[in-house]
Amino acid sequence: MKNRIIKIFILSISGLLFGCEGFLDPKPDQGLLTPSSLDDVQLLLDNTDVFNRQAMLINISADDFWTTSEAYQGMNVLEQGAYLWLEDPYQGSNILDWEVAYRQIFYANVALETLENYTGVELERAEELRGMALFYKSYAYFHLLQQFAPPYQRNGANDELLGIILRERAEINDPSERASLANSYEGLLRDLEEAVNLLPSNTGLKTRPSQAAGYGLLARVYLTMFDYEKAGNAAEIALQQYSERLDFNSLNIGSLRPFERFGPETVFYSILHSHAFSRGAQTYVDSLLIQSYEEGDLRKQAYFNLRDEGLFNMTGHHTGSTLVFGGLTVGELQLIAAESFARMGNEALALTYLNELLETRYQTEMWNPLEDLTGDELLNRILLERRKELVGRGIRWTDLRRLNQEEGFEKELVRVLDGQEFRLEPGSNAYVFPIPDNEIIRSGVDQNPR
Known part of the structure; x- marks a missing residue:
């Protein structure tokens, strides 16, 4: 076991994610390490190149962005396959979205096994580290x-x-078997619910999960599971614990990149794997989405840059750079709370959370609180603001998958390339990506229908 861990534990993976941006310098020295102390575990869990990144292909498959036929021809096969929801979207390629997530789970399990054997006196610190490892594992799941x-x-x-x-377990040779969907969510929640009781209230670094981040992830998971009571309660706790807020009126709104990395809006920092699609000059924001931003809505200028007449690129990310943000923010938690309470019938509280968000997103002199919104009108406005607030973060794919199950919210996605139409129907098997080919060959697990 010791030799196996030594071979696999590479604590600095340069060039995979942040390149020369000097992310969270200084990084651990490149090298191999067998974790044995709490410092070793902390060093492992602080590997931002491993833990603070997430899936990219679902961002390409969703309906936030579109591209031209010319730009499509310049994409790699993975981007092309995801963009058109092809039956075989991989064409034999390695899939980072799968590999990195299971690397995160493996590293988290190594940390957890090390902590199980801890016999020192820093028990509180050991418990906090256990909470971090469980959070990262749940985030990957x-x-x-x-x-x-x-x-x-x-x-x-x-x-x-x-x-x-x-x-x-941190055992790469364990047999692979797919759990049921119910058991998969139960396993995720079991780890995450333990994590929120162990995580510290303040970590000092937004790349490390705090208790507010733990409750924020719980809120996101419960919303995906249609458990609105638990989602709303978790979002409320996260917002009570995390006191920072960002008023877009304070931004240099004319800047191409008005947000700072680790800014007050960010509860937990994570980015999507880098890909050419998100940075492409001919990757444009959906035109109907652009039209939904009213006069005085600062998000239109903060998020987007007018490139050609009527065509916008997304340039404003909560990374402060071209890297695409996918972590947890105050705005997302306010919208989870608003949607959850609206669906439970507590419309006054839902409207309170919606107004709290929008007050910080509209020009002060042009903002008037929303009043008298009820029923479907209130829910539709919340869902619209969710689309406008969380554009380009990898969240839209999950929203499409859950909203397609509700009458009146289904949406057919359409791409047009060289005059040919490609369609993704609500409930299509293409809303589930295939298990990567190399995993099927290695383990023989059942493949998803496509």
């Missing part, structure tokens, strides 16, 4: 479920659907 498993079913039967491979 969540993204795997949104991409490689069917959407959680509002009407039940989740125990009859295949979920993901759950890994409870």
